[in-house]
Amino acid sequence: MKKIDVKILDARIGSTFPLPAYATVGSAGLDLRACLDTALTLNPGETQLLPTGLAIHIADPSLAAIILPRSGLGHKHGIVLGNLVGLIDSDYQGQLMVSVWNRGQTAFVIEPGERIAQLVLVPVVQAEFNIVEDFESSERGEGGFGHSGRQ
Numbered sequence: 001m002k003k004i005d006v007k008i009l010d011a012r013i014g015s016t017f018p019l020p021a022y023a024t025v026g027s028a029g030l031d032l033r034a035c036l037d038t039a040l041t042l043n044p045g046e047t048q049l050l051p052t053g054l055a056i057h058i059a060d061p062s063l064a065a066i067i068l069p070r071s072g073l074g075h076k077h078g079i080v081l082g083n084l085v086g087l088i089d090s091d092y093q094g095q096l097m098v099s100v101w102n103r104g105q106t107a108f109v110i111e112p113g114e115r116i117a118q119l120v121l122v123p124v125v126q127a128e129f130n131i132v133e134d135f136e137s138s139e140r141g142e143g144g145f146g147h148s149g150r151q
């Protein structure tokens, strides 16, 4: 398994709150916890930036991490991400932050240490632009945005 440097910024991580870990052998995501001192009420429509108590340094430019909502929180409680998806650059060394957005109709209470989102490591290809006048033609060409219909 790939090793990634992590700094524990809040002493509760690794003691009161477990360090993020894959829940099963096939898990893609590592759950991130809300490093809060007290419970936080997120009112309908409200967005808050929450600390996770962790910093990672991915270091390898061919990797990044994305922060995704947890499906249960998103589907059942309307708790998703204010930025929809978070992207963690391989050279970012600051605290992992989670923008939580209550897109639902009822207030939701986030408890200290609650798992609020998940982190997924993904491969990245960095590309440079090669400027051309015309592309070699493709089957799709410029068709897009539903040009092939719905069925």
Ligand SMILES: O=c1ccn([C@H]2C[C@H](O)[C@@H](COP(=O)(O)OP(=O)(O)OP(=O)(O)O)O2)c(=O)[nH]1
Residues within 6 Å of the ligand: 067, 083, 085, 086, 087, 088, 089, 090, 092, 095, 096, 097, 098, 099
């Ligand atoms: O949900 C998120 C999204 C981003 N970040 C951190 C890691 C990322 O590498 C950095 C910058 O994110 P991004 O490039 O998406 O934000 P920006 O608005 O373009 O800020 P910047 O000007 O710092 O690049 O913020 C988080 O901690 N959580």
Ligand SMILES: [Mg+2]
Residues within 6 Å of the ligand: none
């Ligand atoms: Mg940016």
